[in-house]
Amino acid sequence: MILIRLLQLDKRDLKVVILGDVNVGKTSLICRYIDGKFLASDPTVGASFFMTHWGPYNVAVWDTAGQEKYTGLSSFYCRNAGAAIFAFDLNCMKSFNSLGVRFLPLLDSAHECCLKVLVGTKLDLTTPGSRQVSTEAAEKLALQMNADQSIEKLQKAPYFETSSKTGHNVEEVFDYILQYCLPLSPEQIKRRPTVSKSTINLTDIKSESSTEEDHKKCCA
Known part of the structure; x- marks a missing residue:
């Protein structure tokens, strides 16, 4: 699918991007919030775009792919993000360790004061024997990632x-x-109004995306 000129469509006051390994449940998290129901989905290819409302504000939420081959695309979708959700599976240490190594560097093109929120997923599947990431370790990383924010x-x-x-x-x-x-x-x-949704599936970036950088607007 050819990339639509997203900066013409993305009329938002805040851009939120969700990052994390494949199969940690990023899309399910967004769909639960947007639609209020659980969706067991296939891995995202490229990215999906949702527009929601918060009081008088328009909020764009970008769901990115977790596969390593889409890392370059994910970096593009992080441009001017004002907030980022770093999702990991509570039962998978690998997905937690990848946050700082693979995904945090993608925010180099985000807003300079981008808020970073860590989200442990699949709590319903967690048992004392299956859990691999402690609350204390996750909270410590969350604070480290937000060292530039006001405590x-x-x-x-x-x-x-x-x-x-x-x-x-x-x-x-x-x-x-x-x-x-x-x-x-x-x-x-x-x-505040009920959350609404408009979704665009994006799987390809054409060379035109490089010129769009000149016209981008900074997120609130």
Whole structure:
């Protein structure tokens, strides 16, 4: 599928990108938040684009592929991101270790104050014997990744343990990000509209993408 001129379509106040190894449940996490239901999906190819609302703001959420062969594409989709979700499987240490090695460098083209939120997935499948990543280790990494952020504004380590199957903590992940980046008053939060969705599957980048860099706008 040919890349659409996304910067003409992506009319947003905040861009959020989700990164992580293949099969950690990135798409399921987004679909649980967007649609309110569990979706066991095939691995993402390229990226998928969702547009949601937070009070008066438009928020673009980019779901990227976890396979190493798509690393170059994922770097492109990180351009001007104001927040990033780093997802890993609580039962797979390899997926946790890859966050700092493979995925953190992709944010070189993100907003200079990009918020980084770690999300442990598949909590419903976790048992004392299967769990490989401790809460303490994940919280420590989350704080290290956000050394450039105000500790007072963060309020807590930007780390959540989630289950897309049950919905546990999924909405809390996005509420944390959106309230941090686009603060709303209690009254605005109460009145915020239901999340909506428009999706574009993107699997290819043409040479025109290099010229689009000249026209990009910085995310809030």
